[in-house]
Amino acid sequence: MRKVILDQEYLKKEYEDGKSTIVLSKELNVSRHIITANLREAGVKLKSRGEYTEPIVIGQRFNKLVVIEDIKTKQDKRTRYLVQCDCGRKAKTYGTSLKKGQVACWHCRNETMHKVKWTGPRR
Secondary structure (H helix, E strand, C coil): CCCCCCCHHHHHHHHHCCCCHHHHHHHHCCCHHHHHHHHHHCCCCCCCHHHCCCCCCCCCEECCEEEEEEECCCCCCCCEEEEEECCCCEEEEEHHHHHHCCCCCHHHHHHHHHHCCCCCCCC
16 A cells, blocks of 8 residues: 655644545545544644534524523433424434434424425326
8 A cells, every 4th residue: 555645734734724634635635544644644633523513502593493402311422402493392302413404393394395296207
């Protein structure tokens, strides 16, 4: 396996400015492993996955949902959040689901699903 050497000063500066190894690998068209190897050679302490994400704040909005409070349990290491939809209904969900946009109020979601008219082939 050949070793690819990149401009380590450039990588170090960009990484410390907040770009992730994945973003740098896409910009430079090399694998993420090459980026991490060059950063380690430059003496940069790599961040863990959790250090890239912005924390969820009470009152923050995700589409139609607003975070009301965070719920911490002893059984689960991940934090769940109590959210309220614009229609007034409340739900509990994980922060990762909120950030990915995977959570929606079931009532509102079903309402919009029924409004969509199917125009595909009939069986």
